[in-house]
Amino acid sequence: MSSRPVLDVLRRHRRAVAVGCGSSMVHQTCEALVPVAIGLAVDRAVGTGDVRAVVLCVLGVLALFAVLSSAGTFAFWTVDVAEFDEAHSLRTSATSAVLRDPAVLRDRQVGDVLSVVTSDTRHTAESLGLVSFLASGCFGMVVAAVVLLRIDVALGLGLLVSVPVVVLGLQALAPRLERRVHDRQRSAGLAAAVAADLLAGLRPLRGFGGVPEAVRRYHLASAVSRRAAVGAAGATSVLVGAGTLATGAILVATAAAAGALVARGRLDLGEFVTVVGMASFLADPVRNVSACVQQLAVSRASARRVAALLTPPAPRTEAGRPRAGHLSPAPGEVLGIVATDTATADAVTAGFAGAGTLVEPAETHLLGETLADALTTGPVPAGRGVELGAALAAAAAPTDLDAPLADGGTNFSGGQRQRIGLARALAADREVLVLRDPTTALDAVTEDRVAAGVRRLRAGVGTTVLVTSSPLLLTRCDRVVLLTADGRHATGTHTELLDDPRFGAEYAAAVSR
Structure with a gap:
């Protein structure tokens, strides 16, 4: 793998990523259009009492949900197949690297390698789905902004300004989380390695009375792993909290602005329903973007560990030493x-x-x-x-x-x-x-x-x-x-x-x- 292992994963499955992104975007577009459909139904059917219009609106909403669910299911199926395939491929490659060249284990403990082969390969493969859902979340917010611009320019511009600020702000927190997650995974792997070594050597340890010292060393490794896990959980909480706070702020600001416009007579009942529904809808893509940014940090940290295992170790022969x-x-x-x-x-x-x-x-x-x-x-x-x-x-x-x-x-x-x-x-x-x-x-x-x-x-x-x-x-x-x-x-x-x-x-x- 190259210095950008996540990009390598995306290149290998570019077709699945493209299909997943496209289907997810269709899904998010349909979700964004649900408030629009309900608003039109209120204006043209409920408000007028026209039975034929009511039936047409109901059929239209059903058709919209049919496309929405079909596109979402196909996106999940495509991405999940690619993720399972990539995770299996990475596990096979990592295992082959260890079996083919014992020097791979030269500076590693068995438990740490086991952590990379099982946990990190899975997190690396998950980047395929994260990229697809991140793209669809951003696209859903764009569709929502366009709809709101057609209803009211001020509302649309407000979202077009606030949403990128939220996304960029969350992205700025990602490197800190990535470092914490990398430390957590590395320390957890080392703790597992110490435990594996302790169990493998339990019989001779008992023989010469070394069990207390071995247990003391495991306690130290476990404490380091616990501190790293707490640090990663704290960084995750900051990111999740920031995303939730930003989502709430956008919802409250949008609803308040729409209510003010209704009071002034600039929005009718159907448009108000559309704006409030759109504000509620926006919580989903904003949360998705926040979660994807967070999980991508985990995937990047895991991908670096997998890439390090797959990179052939440099020989330790000194100058002049016969090879x-x-x-x-x-x-x-x-x-x-x-x-x-x-x-x-x-x-x-x-x-x-x-x-x-x-x-x-x-x-x-x-x-x-x-x-x-x-x-x-x-x-x-x-x-x-x-x-x-x-x-x-x-x-x-x-x-x-x-x-x-x-x-x-x-x-x-x-x-x-x-x-x-x-x-x-x-x-x-x-x-x-x-x-x-x-x-x-x-x-x-x-x-x-x-x-x-x-x-x-x-x-x-x-x-x-x-x-x-x-x-x-x-x-x-x-x-x-x-x-x-x-x-x-x-x-x-x-x-x-x-x-x-x-x-x-x-x-x-x-x-x-």
Whole structure:
């Protein structure tokens, strides 16, 4: 998305917006003409007692309401379909961005991303309806002003001056509300992220007594979210109050002016009814304009958060630091990468993401109801394929495919989940497989079995990159690359790097356990 994400949404659905605006304008025009029709009925039917005129007026009002309701229904249907379609598209794009490039989550917490994907995408899509109803509200006020100009120039001019002042005044309040709403949504997302992290780590927190501190941190995040919500509610109240006050002022001023004109004999009974009805009608478009301005501020704030999630993050590689493309693993090679700092390991792992590459992170997520569901990887590329039993054996993973998964696999130990994730990656049999710390939760004996299994299954049939500090994995690599925090690097086998006079000490420190 560009720097103006709401405009991007409107461009993608310009036809729906145009149809929605047109139908809504017809709806508002008919609503504006209802007082005119009633005024004419009073003048030409009620006042004269002509039965034929009464019947014609009743039929005319019924026809007007038929067009009014049909146009309104069609406008709502068109806009709602576009909103649901856009919200789904944004959710899909945001989810794909997270799944395609793990670096998107680099500076974000899971709860905050979940807030963007669910709440902010919906608010962004709602801008389609808001623009349509804002345009129709303004058009309805213009129609009302034209009708009043034909009845009395002073009344029409008064509305033509007062209505733009009200709209511009409300618009001037919108940036303040937008900032408050953005802060509210951001802080709410962070509070949700803290809660999600607390629940995910509840078991180890209880183990080392960290629950009180975790609860204290959530209280702080929740308090920040509450203050932001109160601030946004206050800004909303100011905007709603200003709109209501402006609406009341316009209604009172219009009714008072019409009454004065009737007293002077400048308006007849039918025109008075039209003016009073028009003044009452104006409350609806003015409220709509006020509400749309308010909600557009919410949509713009949400759209910026969605756009930030969809914008690819800038790589964090420093000048001179080798990137994934510069490591150039050979076809069929098992390449080990040892990074002396986490930022370098993150950058290298993210750099390998691309077509034909499977990157398996250290944290394993198991989806589905059974172990078989968790191991399903979808279609295997043509000419490739690893038998599931061989993948499970190589990863030393559980083999009961009917075993149930409870809450993402929490009924399995951390080591079992890690081995299941490794088996899933091996079974996918991608041309390039990148494994990030695949054995951190395993004991030395099991880790040695897994290292031998990965080597046996992948050597010569696909490129395998192991971003790890495990000596048991590194000894089975064809080549190992050491990347230091200051941008230096060295290449060799595990043994050669240990004996390297320049890098041996750094390498030994990085792989020591």
